Amino acid sequence: MMEKAKILLVDDREENLLALEAILSALDQELVRATSGEEALKALLVDEFAVILLDVQMPGLDGFETASHIKRREKTKDVPIIFLTANEPNHAFRGYAAGAVDYIAKPFDPWVLRAKVSVFVDLYQKNRQLREQAALLRHQLEASVGDSGLTESGLVTELLARLASVEEQLDVLSAQARVTVDTAMAESVSQLERRVARLRAAMDALAVGA
Secondary structure, eight states: OOOOOEEEEEOSOHHHHHHHHHHHGGGOOEEEEESSHHHHHHHHHHOOOSEEEEESOOSSSOHHHHHHHHHHSTTTTTSOEEEEEOSOHHHHHHHHHTTOSEEEESSOOHHHHHHHHHHHHHHHHHHHHHHHHHHHHHHHHHSOHHHHTOOHHHHHHHHHHHHHHHHHHHHHHHHHHHTOOOHHHHHHHHHHHHHHHHHHHHHHHHHHHO
8 A cells, every 4th residue: 555645734823724634634645734834844854745735924934934945955845835825916926936836825726725736646656656666676686586586587577567557657647737737737747757758768678688
């Protein structure tokens, strides 16, 4: 069973966090609360998150300042951030400038929010699965074929089957990305497709030599 992705919810108001949890509970992922920018930064030191939902207007570190800190850290710079803002045009501009991939104005449509978060969760899980497959490939190619109990041909066949499973799931994710106008999501999917294509080329080359 695939490990659940963590989603970081950052808002200083209890009622807003409760609303986000009610909307996102249907995704069946792990929802982590932070009631301030400072608390969010601490959480990011401990855990890996698929996506961050970040309120703009908070005491202390506001959303823009928090996002800037996140993007400056090597470990967290690639974590997608969705800003939850009042419907003010300058918030969108400042959000993108701070590194957000998207913003949703309050009051937001629950279906839209859930759909956007779902795409980033899927992206995260496919990336994680791809990393695991790549690590498995490196490990098994470095290991002795005799010790692994597989012939070289059998090893390549097993790895190709695992890669095919990733490709099937990526096809579904790509179809979701094509129906959204969110360019950041589409670009993230394209990057993942290129990585999978490179792994496929390497595996096909191994299959020819096996």
